[in-house]
Amino acid sequence: MTQAVATNDRATTFDVAAVRADFPILARNVHKKPLVYLDNAASSQKPRQVIEAVDQYYRRHNANVHRGLHTLSDEATAAYEAAREKVRGFINAAEIAEVIFTKGTTEAINLVAASYGRAHLSAGDEVLITYMEHHSNIVPWQMICEQTGAVLRVCPINERGELLLDAFEKLLSDKTRVVAFNHISNALGTVNPVKKMVKMAHAVGAVTVVDGAQAVPHQRIDVRDLDCDFYAFSGHKMFAPTGIGILYGKRYLLEQMPPYQGGGDMIKTVSFEKTVYNELPSKFEAGTPIIAGAVGLGAAVDYLERVGLDAVSAYEHSLLEYGDQRLKSVPGLRMIGDAVDKTSVFSFVMEGAHPHDIGTILSHTGVAVRTGHHCTEPLMKFFKVPGTVRASLAFYNTREEIDQLVDGLAKVREMLL
């Protein structure tokens, strides 16, 4: 199944059989059929390099970080901080002080909403989000707006699932304090013009919070080039373990923000009269962190750097074009989200078949897809669907697997119609 893909603009070869061999789970069967894993936007699989890094950490180095003088604590601290440096390089942040470990994207956004929001929002201020946000980039802002009296504004989208940039610009004003939006929509795959949106938000003096969860596994991210103020993402969607994520923030903003949680490691000195908080990034990492998760994330960064994100993007783009053409030929299929600039996500509904039926039947053919509202209920309402079937690809997926999806859909039609 070696599949070398040469794309038009870049002569990139990509050995998909070689990368597949790195992911043990891809060799398993479900319902006695080879697994076709197309639910990568929910969570990605892990290469053995990541699994082994976590395994080695627990076998050889496990101890608490930033605390002991003994060898294991030194090693654990070194591994944890080395992972931070890897992530810094991965997103091109200026310094490690700007790279904060969190549980994931959700916690990262909640951190900004609670800490920055509470300090900087007051009655009459506005927070601007978009119609295509994941619940995790809606609810934290609703919560802080309720607490501070700020008003939540929502930028509309068009029928293709693209943001209306004119409306976006009109919604920005001197009242706008925070603009929060995703880099790539989890439900539709739409890629938003982050750099342009950041520039527009900055023009009215607002800070920008980018939900990058769906972007990091697919393309190279340069936070300094994007010039965003905050960028949040999760490890588990980029081939690292669950329970670890990143909040990138510009130093001067993080310096102004009060801590999110209190506890160990985030303090310099504690007395009952006054506590002095620690320097960045420790100020935002109260308690024992997810050390093994960070080590796994570092290994995932190494892995992605080795495979090469440019090659990944080019290969996935070729899969997107192939899948788009194959799926659009399926009778009765309606694609939800058809943006000009999108990643390898196929969200769709089928005439006469509920997403629940499709997901169940596909599962029995070995194909794993997500069905439902994808934590984007407002977006589903916009498209007037109860939910969709979403096939989301990663660089280890193949054209043959897309064929299996299409065959599975033929089976769905045959069984239901």
Place this chain on the structure above:
Amino acid sequence: MALGELTTEELLENFELFDDWEERYRYLIDLGRKLPDFPETDKNDTTKVNGCISQVWMTAEIEDGPPQRVLLKADSDAHIVKGLIAVLLVVYSHKTPQEVLATDINGVFEQLELGSHISVNRRNGFYAMVERIKSLAAAA
């Protein structure tokens, strides 16, 4: 055969005839098509069973006895869920509250090789339906 005439035992026997999942699901989908009509006017917030993926509506009441009997009506917008509802109706409907409470519904679904639909994801609407029927029976 109309749905109302089918017993749990017959249902289990019928499923045993099938060799693979496809035949099982075809039969299940077929059972769903035989569900008694559920009036559109009864599809409201009170009858709606909250679930993540598909929509389910259900009315459950106790028919005066003796003996008292549980009466169920339900519908869904998904074919497979309609089939699962049909199974539920065969097992539970027109039974006494005592019979409902004594039924090992998980066991029935396991035997039908449909166990994943009710046991894996407790957040689905189907699980909520079973809970609703059981609490009605317990209160009778």
